[in-house]
Amino acid sequence: MLRHFLKKSVPWFPPTKPELLIAVPASITHVERRAVLQAGKEAGGGTVHVLEEPVLAALGAGLDIDGPSGNMIVDIGGGTTDIAVLSMRQMVTQTSTRVGGDALDDAIVRYVRREYNLIIGEQTAERAKIAVGSAYPGERAEVEVRGRDLVTGMPRSIVLDTWAVHEAMKDPLAIIAQAVRSVLDKTPPELLGDIIDRGIMVTGGGALLDGIDEFIRRETGVAVHIAEDPVSCVALGTKIALERLDAFASA
Numbered sequence: 001m002l003r004h005f006l007k008k009s010v011p012w013f014p015p016t017k018p019e020l021l022i023a024v025p026a027s028i029t030h031v032e033r034r035a036v037l038q039a040g041k042e043a044g045g046g047t048v049h050v051l052e053e054p055v056l057a058a059l060g061a062g063l064d065i066d067g068p069s070g071n072m073i074v075d076i077g078g079g080t081t082d083i084a085v086l087s088m089r090q091m092v093t094q095t096s097t098r099v100g101g102d103a104l105d106d107a108i109v110r111y112v113r114r115e116y117n118l119i120i121g122e123q124t125a126e127r128a129k130i131a132v133g134s135a136y137p138g139e140r141a142e143v144e145v146r147g148r149d150l151v152t153g154m155p156r157s158i159v160l161d162t163w164a165v166h167e168a169m170k171d172p173l174a175i176i177a178q179a180v181r182s183v184l185d186k187t188p189p190e191l192l193g194d195i196i197d198r199g200i201m202v203t204g205g206g207a208l209l210d211g212i213d214e215f216i217r218r219e220t221g222v223a224v225h226i227a228e229d230p231v232s233c234v235a236l237g238t239k240i241a242l243e244r245l246d247a248f249a250s251a
């Protein structure tokens with residue numbers, strides 16, 4: 001896969017092998033890190049570097065992580081939510097939970113099955129989440145979803161509203177909130193002060209969920225900011241780190 005994307009981005013066969021920077025999950029083990037480095041080389045990379053996604057997400061979100069101040073990043077992706085406190089370009093505390101956007105979709109599928117005896121697909125659930133879902137409901141909206149009746153096996157459609165989707169997502173959202181609090185609990189007090197001043201930065205596609213900022217603020221008591229282009233933060237951060245490899249390289 002790496003070779004495929006490398007060919008796609010560098011189709012003209014450069015005279016020297018390109019230098020690669022690969023974003024990896026924060027919770028990666030040493031063995032996995034070595035495997036990623038090796039995969040990068042086998043795919044045709046010259047010097048290969050890896051950097052943790054929360055560091056890159058923070059850079060892509062425009063945070064200044066060079067200094068000694070503490071910054072907190074919550075990256076809500078599809079498969080995982082990664083949470084980290086960063087200072088001097090490094091992670092000070094972090095956690096990763098396998099609860100992200102996909103878990104919200106799964107929870108909606110289970111809720112609709114339980115409450116309406118209706119089987120819907122994950123993509124239908126994701127559409128409902130994006131259309132009317134909210135982590136902290138304000139205005140109420142409705143969406144029609146289609147599925148298969150659990151009893152008759154026949155197609156049927158129902159109307160879901162913001163509150164129903166919110167109810168469905170409650171458990172996974174609580175897990176995300178708990179993970180954020182656990183990282184705050186582990187954070188050294190001097191960095192905690194910075195985070196209270198600066199707020200928490202949320203990135204990843206899950207940052208686009210309506211009300212996620214107010215939800216995390218209520219759960220932690222800390223101000224929350226949503227990155228400008230949350231889905232692209234890791235990619236944008238990788239570009240920034242590549243241009244500053246002297247400061248960020250860790251091959």
Ligand SMILES: Nc1ncnc2c1ncn2[C@@H]1O[C@H](COP(=O)(O)OP(=O)(O)OP(=O)(O)O)[C@@H](O)[C@H]1O
Nearest residue numbers: 076077078079080101102126130204205206208209
């Ligand atoms: N407008 C939206 N509202 C709610 N959720 C959204 C919205 N747009 C995208 N998402 C969710 O964001 C998730 C994908 O986010 P992202 O692209 O950051 O994930 P990823 O980086 O591929 O995954 P991971 O970081 O776990 O490897 C999906 O679960 C998707 O449903």
Ligand SMILES: [Mg+2]
Nearest residue numbers: 077078204234
């Ligand atoms: Mg991601």
